Amino acid sequence: MKTIQELEEIRKKTLDTINIRKDRSGTRIVVGMATCGIAAGARPVLLTIMDEIKKHDLSDVVVAQTGCIGMCRLEPIVEVYKPGEEKVTYVKVNPSKAIRIVNEHIMKGKVVEGYTIGAESK
Amino acid sequence: MKDLSLHILDLSQNSISAGAGLVEISIEEDTKEDRLTICINDNGKGMDKDFLEKVMDPFVTTRTSRRVGLGIPLMLAACSRCEGELVIESEKNVGTRLKAVFKHSHIDRAPMGNMAETMLSLILAGSDVNRNVDFVYRHIIDGRVFCLDTREIRTALGNDINLGEPEVLMWIKDYINEGLKNIRGGV
Ligand SMILES: Nc1ncnc2c1ncn2[C@@H]1O[C@H](COP(=O)(O)OP(=O)(O)OP(=O)(O)O)[C@@H](O)[C@H]1O
Ligand SMILES: [Mg+2]
Numbered sequence: 001m002k003t004i005q006e007l008e009e010i011r012k013k014t015l016d017t018i019n020i021r022k023d024r025s026g027t028r029i030v031v032g033m034a035t036c037g038i039a040a041g042a043r044p045v046l047l048t049i050m051d052e053i054k055k056h057d058l059s060d061v062v063v064a065q066t067g068c069i070g071m072c073r074l075e076p077i078v079e080v081y082k083p084g085e086e087k088v089t090y091v092k093v094n095p096s097k098a099i100r101i102v103n104e105h106i107m108k109g110k111v112v113e114g115y116t117i118g119a120e121s122k
Numbered sequence: 123m124k125d126l127s128l129h130i131l132d133l134s135q136n137s138i139s140a141g142a143g144l145v146e147i148s149i150e151e152d153t154k155e156d157r158l159t160i161c162i163n164d165n166g167k168g169m170d171k172d173f174l175e176k177v178m179d180p181f182v183t184t185r186t187s188r189r190v191g192l193g194i195p196l197m198l199a200a201c202s203r204c205e206g207e208l209v210i211e212s213e214k215n216v217g218t219r220l221k222a223v224f225k226h227s228h229i230d231r232a233p234m235g236n237m238a239e240t241m242l243s244l245i246l247a248g249s250d251v252n253r254n255v256d257f258v259y260r261h262i263i264d265g266r267v268f269c270l271d272t273r274e275i276r277t278a279l280g281n282d283i284n285l286g287e288p289e290v291l292m293w294i295k296d297y298i299n300e301g302l303k304n305i306r307g308g309v
Contacts, residue, residue, distance in 0.1 A: 001300070002300050005278075007275060007279050010290060011279050011280060033243065038123070043131060046243055054288035063246065065247045
């Protein structure tokens with residue numbers, strides 16, 4: 001049975017990592033969550049990214065959501081902002097692609113070229 | 123939209139975009155009356171009457187014209203397909219109340235879908251850097267009630283922990299799934 005009291009445990013356990021996340025100098029992953037994104041499957045993509053971040057303890061990574069950016073047929077769209085680097089836009093993302101993006105791009109700094117908007121338009 | 127939880131996610135995103143500080147989502151499944159009712163109430167910036175009429179009209183919406191939006195017309199279509207209705211009341215600077223009614227047993231009624239995932243996505247959206255949106259999610263099945271109120275969670279966690287923290291989200295997910303299982307009669 002889940003109880004509100006358990007949150008006290010979580011509170012103690014997470015206080016340290018939170019301070020790291022607070023300075024917001026790390027990577028930002030943005031998922032498009034307008035109607036077009038949601039209909040195309042953005043929700044599982046967003047939650048998969050959350051899961052991966054938790055799994056690998058990536059405390060300097062922040063996940064955010066945005067509205068329609070005008071490329072509905074390419075949704076779900078995921079944008080990655082790494083400090084000091086150019087934005088990378090991934091298109092038609094699904095959960096398994098999302099796992100690769102986190103593991104290769106976020107963790108190892110290697111852009112998954114095949115999933116980017118550049119590869120799509122070729 | 124494949125299921126109702128995705129519609130709820132989409133329409134509640136409207137509430138967040140409208141600057142709401144509190145979004146109340148209630149789902150009532152009444153199998154005796156054969157009715158399923160979804161309400162989404164917010165205290166966001168609201169809409170004036172003329173605009174609201176425009177937004178409800180599916181005929182002025184096309185997929186390419188992103189000026190009008192798709193979210194509300196899609197929900198209206200989902201309701202109309204199963205002998206239901208969509209009612210939206212809104213008042214400028216006060217808030218918006220949306221009510222979607224479906225015939226529960228209708229063959230074309232979309233399934234409920236995953237409400238835990240919807241709430242997690244919303245809480246994450248509502249706990250972005252510069253804002254703090256609270257949610258009340260109440261789900262009633264034939265009189266059995268489940269309720270999640272993020273204000274209570276916030277109180278338990280204290281001010282320095284964001285609801286969007288992965289640990290917190292995982293707890294909320296389990297809490298919702300367990301609660302829904304209970305009101306569904308343990309299945
Ligand atoms: N809860 C709300 N409070 C205030 N304004 C709202 C609310 N819901 C909808 N609106 C207004 O109605 C418009 C249409 O909403 P709708 O969800 O149909 O499309 P949209 O959000 O613009 O785009 P999308 O197709 O991505 O959903 C919104 O752009 C917004 O201006
Ligand atoms: Mg919308």
